[in-house]
Amino acid sequence: MYVSQPEELMMSNKKRLATFVAAIVLMFSVMTLSSPATHAVGCYGDWCSGRDADATGCSAGSVTTQVYNNKEFSLQVRWSPTCKTNWARIVMYSPGWIKCTSNGYLKAVQDTGYTQQIFFDTVCAAVSTVHYTPMIYSPVHRVRAVFVNQNNFTYSTPWS
Secondary structure: OOOOHHHHHHHHHHHHHHHHHHHHHHHHHHHHHHOOHHHHOOOOHHHHOOOOHHHHOOOOOOEEEEEEEOOOEEEEEEEEOOOOEEEEEEEEOOOOOOEEEOOEEEEEEEOOOOEEEEEEOOEEEOOOEEEEOOOEEOOOOOEEEEEEEOOOOEEEOOOO
16 A cells, blocks of 8 residues: 555654653653652751741641640740751640630740741630741751740740
């Protein structure tokens, strides 16, 4: 059977296109499989200082390294091994009905004196609420969490 030259050319182009598409798919598959998870974070090291742990992806895989608990809240120091950062977090407990918890300053304090802090207003909620500071790059320095409430009472975790 004789196939005209334009048909042969068209078949050849289809084969080339199919081969090209297959190569692209394979290339992207290999790139996706070989990409380490650390590329998912939006910062690393000192570039993370002052930034949000959740927004940057640094909170994924983070752990609590120090805790101060009382009946109204849990004050915590968090550590991200991926980003080498710490931050302070406070979980304000709710008794199960609408209750207003005190406002105050939440601080992550490094042993050098460097501090990241937030102020949060009175929170009225029937559920627990969570607040956290921006991060501090701290692979070698110790960090502690400090909460100063509206009555100027100060609570802190041990150094982490």
